[in-house]
Amino acid sequence: MNYKTIQSTCPYCGCGCGVYLEVVDEHLVGTMPVINHPISHGGLCIKGWAAHEFVESEDRIRRPLWKRGANLETTDWNSALYMVSERLQAIKQMYGPDSIGFLSSAKCTNEENYLFMKFARSVVGTNNLDHCARLCHAPTVAGLAKAFGSGAMTNSVPELEKASCILITGSNTTENHPMIASRIIKAREKGAFVIVIDPRRIHIANHSDLFIQPRLGTDVAWINGMMNMIFLEGWHNRKFIEERTEGFEELERVFSKYTPEKVREITGIEPDLLKQAARVYAQSPASAIVYTMGITEHITGTDNVMSLANLAMLTGQIGKRGSGINPLRGQNNVQGACDMGALPDVFTGYQKVLDPEAHYKFEKAWGTNLPTEPGLTVVEMIDAAAAGDLKALYVMGENPMLSDPDINHVREGLSNLELLVVQDLFINQTAELADVVFPAQSFAEKAGTVTSTDRRIQRIRKAIDGVGQARTDWEIICELAGLMGAKGFDYKTPIEIFEEIRSLTPSYAGITYSRLDSEELQWPCPTEDHPGTEFLHEGKFTRGLGSFTPVEWRPPAEVPDEEYPYFLTTGRVHFHYHTGTMSRRSPTLNREMASAVADINPLDAEDLGISERDMVRVSSRRGEVKIRARLTQTVPKGTIFIPFNFQESAANALTNSDRDAISKIPEFKVCAVKVEKAAARR
Amino acid sequence: MKTEDETKETRASEIETDVFQPRVAVFHCRWCLPDEENVRSFLPAEVAKRASFMKLNCTGRMEAEFAVKALGAGYDGVLVLGCQIGECHYRTGNEQAWKRLALLSNILALAGVYPERLGVHWADPFDEGTTKRIVNSYIDGLLAIGPFK
Amino acid sequence: MTEEVRDNREEQAREIAGRLLTEGNVDGVLALLHVMDHVVPHLFTSREELAHLNISGHYPVAGVAERLLRRWDNNGRIAVIARGCDERHLIELAKKKSVNLDRIKIVGLACTVDEAKDCHCVRPFPTEVEVGRSVGKVDYLDHFALGELIRMDIAERRKFWTQIFDRCIKCYGCRNVCPLCNCEDCRLEEARWVRVGEIPPEYPSFHLIRAVHLADKCVGCFACERACPMGIPLGKLHQLIRDYLQSVYGYEAGRDPDERSPIQIDVGIGPDVLQGLRRGGED
Numbered sequence A: 001m002n003y004k005t006i007q008s009t010c011p012y013c014g015c016g017c018g019v020y021l022e023v024v025d026e027h028l029v030g031t032m033p034v035i036n037h038p039i040s041h042g043g044l045c046i047k048g049w050a051a052h053e054f055v056e057s058e059d060r061i062r063r064p065l066w067k068r069g070a071n072l073e074t075t076d077w078n079s080a081l082y083m084v085s086e087r088l089q090a091i092k093q094m095y096g097p098d099s100i101g102f103l104s105s106a107k108c109t110n111e112e113n114y115l116f117m118k119f120a121r122s123v124v125g126t127n128n129l130d131h132c133a134r135l136c137h138a139p140t141v142a143g144l145a146k147a148f149g150s151g152a153m154t155n156s157v158p159e160l161e162k163a164s165c166i167l168i169t170g171s172n173t174t175e176n177h178p179m180i181a182s183r184i185i186k187a188r189e190k191g192a193f194v195i196v197i198d199p200r201r202i203h204i205a206n207h208s209d210l211f212i213q214p215r216l217g218t219d220v221a222w223i224n225g226m227m228n229m230i231f232l233e234g235w236h237n238r239k240f241i242e243e244r245t246e247g248f249e250e251l252e253r254v255f256s257k258y259t260p261e262k263v264r265e266i267t268g269i270e271p272d273l274l275k276q277a278a279r280v281y282a283q284s285p286a287s288a289i290v291y292t293m294g295i296t297e298h299i300t301g302t303d304n305v306m307s308l309a310n311l312a313m314l315t316g317q318i319g320k321r322g323s324g325i326n327p328l329r330g331q332n333n334v335q336g337a338c339d340m341g342a343l344p345d346v347f348t349g350y351q352k353v354l355d356p357e358a359h360y361k362f363e364k365a366w367g368t369n370l371p372t373e374p375g376l377t378v379v380e381m382i383d384a385a386a387a388g389d390l391k392a393l394y395v396m397g398e399n400p401m402l403s404d405p406d407i408n409h410v411r412e413g414l415s416n417l418e419l420l421v422v423q424d425l426f427i428n429q430t431a432e433l434a435d436v437v438f439p440a441q442s443f444a445e446k447a448g449t450v451t452s453t454d455r456r457i458q459r460i461r462k463a464i465d466g467v468g469q470a471r472t473d474w475e476i477i478c479e480l481a482g483l484m485g486a487k488g489f490d491y492k493t494p495i496e497i498f499e500e501i502r503s504l505t506p507s508y509a510g511i512t513y514s515r516l517d518s519e520e521l522q523w524p525c526p527t528e529d530h531p532g533t534e535f536l537h538e539g540k541f542t543r544g545l546g547s548f549t550p551v552e553w554r555p556p557a558e559v560p561d562e563e564y565p566y567f568l569t570t571g572r573v574h575f576h577y578h579t580g581t582m583s584r585r586s587p588t589l590n591r592e593m594a595s596a597v598a599d600i601n602p603l604d605a606e607d608l609g610i611s612e613r614d615m616v617r618v619s620s621r622r623g624e625v626k627i628r629a630r631l632t633q634t635v636p637k638g639t640i641f642i643p644f645n646f647q648e649s650a651a652n653a654l655t656n657s658d659r660d661a662i663s664k665i666p667e668f669k670v671c672a673v674k675v676e677k678a679a680a681r682r
Numbered sequence B: 001m002k003t004e005d006e007t008k009e010t011r012a013s014e015i016e017t018d019v020f021q022p023r024v025a026v027f028h029c030r031w032c033l034p035d036e037e038n039v040r041s042f043l044p045a046e047v048a049k050r051a052s053f054m055k056l057n058c059t060g061r062m063e064a065e066f067a068v069k070a071l072g073a074g075y076d077g078v079l080v081l082g083c084q085i086g087e088c089h090y091r092t093g094n095e096q097a098w099k100r101l102a103l104l105s106n107i108l109a110l111a112g113v114y115p116e117r118l119g120v121h122w123a124d125p126f127d128e129g130t131t132k133r134i135v136n137s138y139i140d141g142l143l144a145i146g147p148f149k
Numbered sequence C: 001m002t003e004e005v006r007d008n009r010e011e012q013a014r015e016i017a018g019r020l021l022t023e024g025n026v027d028g029v030l031a032l033l034h035v036m037d038h039v040v041p042h043l044f045t046s047r048e049e050l051a052h053l054n055i056s057g058h059y060p061v062a063g064v065a066e067r068l069l070r071r072w073d074n075n076g077r078i079a080v081i082a083r084g085c086d087e088r089h090l091i092e093l094a095k096k097k098s099v100n101l102d103r104i105k106i107v108g109l110a111c112t113v114d115e116a117k118d119c120h121c122v123r124p125f126p127t128e129v130e131v132g133r134s135v136g137k138v139d140y141l142d143h144f145a146l147g148e149l150i151r152m153d154i155a156e157r158r159k160f161w162t163q164i165f166d167r168c169i170k171c172y173g174c175r176n177v178c179p180l181c182n183c184e185d186c187r188l189e190e191a192r193w194v195r196v197g198e199i200p201p202e203y204p205s206f207h208l209i210r211a212v213h214l215a216d217k218c219v220g221c222f223a224c225e226r227a228c229p230m231g232i233p234l235g236k237l238h239q240l241i242r243d244y245l246q247s248v249y250g251y252e253a254g255r256d257p258d259e260r261s262p263i264q265i266d267v268g269i270g271p272d273v274l275q276g277l278r279r280g281g282e283d
Ligand code: SF4
Pocket: A010, A011, A012, A013, A014, A015, A016, A017, A040, A044, A045, A046, A047, A048, A049, A177, A178, A179, A180
């Protein structure tokens, strides 16, 4: 008889809530909230409460698999590892290292992302390394880095309670970052003015002081319009602009064109409402902006982010407690995966591949020659695979077959590869196409660190032994590296890996496992006596002066026309998580929502003769899905919403893979579709 | 596109329904009030048209959930009609129900739902006049407090 | 001063737990364990672990006890270091036949004044105190907030509760954390009572069905309110319902395993009614 509780961090979203895993006789039986946790203080959302449910699922891959004929068959670890190492070496020899690509994972630990990165760069010798942050916050990293010199959330989650105005845009906060919504609600109880600007009437709009509903894909226009109003009314922060920023004149030239009338024409927003938002945001003592994919997943994603940065700098609403710009990161460790350099152009801590000093530092530390040119992004890798230039792809804990735009194209790319290696917990749509599948361990079976959305590094701890023959991702990488003759992969524990990370990463240098046991630490934390950083850019931006970048509004790549008369926008739902590989194996979550529904405005439904729960066919130029309709006022007339969490009605069969020129993010949030009632089905 | 006539028609019917007519969910005992048509006749005609009737084997079977769910489903009131105290076919089913419904009405009041939405009457099958009068005053109460949603 | 009492209680608890473990009439002692800077529920099975036994913290351990004993079927007997509310939870669980009190040795732990204040508790002690000293019957209910809720007229309350229930994210935290919300089939999960896949959850079913179910079981521990991420004052709602049962029937949940709830269905009637139903409404 044995009962114990292990403290860990929730494996779902980027909030980073604290969980206790309850273990009875070596089985995971429950999850409980950590009472005095800085983020979740004793609460959890439904996903957090169910965090243990998928771990010991029947569907877990328990043995390595490889493709024999058309089927995946079980094999043993040695054969599988040997085969992958041989094939990778052969492909590298024949086509060069850049014929191999790596997709890292925002679900794996920092240690694993670091090792995967090290493996790609030092063992294989390519910078073709990316992960799904490309599909959510690449514009944030690009846009905020340009404006401030750092692409992370500027404030911390608990600090939101200290804000006096919170502007939420493009974030369905209650559904997707529930524990952050909890803070916002509490801030409002304490008197903060909450503004929601979103094309959909999302839940948190009911708990706001001002709700504004712009047309889809018009963010740059309303932000410019808001800046124009602020400037004309003299609500801007002259001192801040003079002392801490550069490039204001050009900015003014651009935003001054966005008169209230012009903005109304583009966005549909009434000038009075926008003005009210502008006034409160600019004049409140501490205003915070909170945003997510509604801002980034556009061809103008980076523009949108830079516009928000402009707005914050114009009003001096950044670099103070409770005030700044807060992109909420989606996955539990997407911040960490970026920090660890699982990106084509940077090493850990955003040290640039192109920077000779950084390059030298890593070559020296790892004792190898490293590639010098930035590599391909995830979408480019898929294109290269389809074109036959990329021959092998190694996917750790990702599911591009569901998360990437235009999945028919993804399938084509992946099928074209000579070698597809997938390392995951479950057979997902990507693993089905794999040549080799390594069974990996979940968060409950291993130790390590993850970095949540507010730059907070937290530990996950081993609660039970690995399911079946599954191994941790870092062990698999180490073994493979060893087989390929690489030196420097003989770690015994995650601590050893972490020590190497912090020796190479200034912003993590002061963080140790033992400090994490008793302290809350947010990077940058340069030395062991540094307390970590609650909010960024106090007194000085990371890059020195903040940089204004004027941006003009551009319409989305695809807008409704006669043939495809409706806007489609995609997103997530509260009860599931990302591509659903974990959450859909959780009985609690599946009971709440077993299949996808498309949200349709009742007025559109009436035009189309669709009633509640009817099956409808939604099609775009790229594909079609069949899905049940739900009539709701959440979506405005003319717009359909489909969550992308469900494989059988994959929204990404419809979405457009046109990309933002700078960050390469695809435009998930807008495309044009047509909707028809499907044949009745009982 | 609606024709002008149709539009007029919808307007007319809208005006008609502008006067609030409560939707009532009626739960009645099969021992004292077995006949739905009979129960229907206790209600004002306009209300009866829109009411739903559920026959229970005993009001002891009446769960608070039924009432709560009915309110959520768009009913403005829930009416429970059972045998007089002492006349329960199962001895004290109605008494048990009564305690639970009293508790429920208290909870409703605490949560801001007019307890008047919940009507309970222990009917004498041989005195339909009284039943009718009480049911009607219950409906008047609903009219006074207006729709639930 | 408070600190002194606290230290002393911890030693007492360790000593009693040690004795229970060696005398061998329990398989483990369920209590709180101090690890790093956190306190977690833990089943102590060896004396060595007891150095880290802790008594601060507010985990409703009765739920854990119930789940453990159920998992271990008919084997096993455990001791539980139980505060007043934990004991009352166990008593209510026993009434529901969810635990067998013969398999549990309750080691009563008295709360300090500060702890009682924290919980808005009126009875911060178990029936038999073995650890600490009872501070007696107190009244730390948040009467101001309760008064506000009572003072409002129905329309104001409606406005208040619809607004506040609308925040709910259907995390089920209030249910999960409550030891007495342990039904095998929870109606809050059934689509016919509460539409699934929606937040906020269906009004008023989600919240009022739970309120009704817990009305005569709630022992007023406020765990649900503390676990609610959206700041919904569920504990206060329950307190008002408890007050009703107290004033009308003089009933208080959790006092005595043999005391029956005044609104419980008479089991003598139940089967008859059900039989009638099964016969499909025939005589
Ligand atoms: S809010 Fe996010 S991190 Fe917190 S419990 Fe829910 S899914 Fe987990």
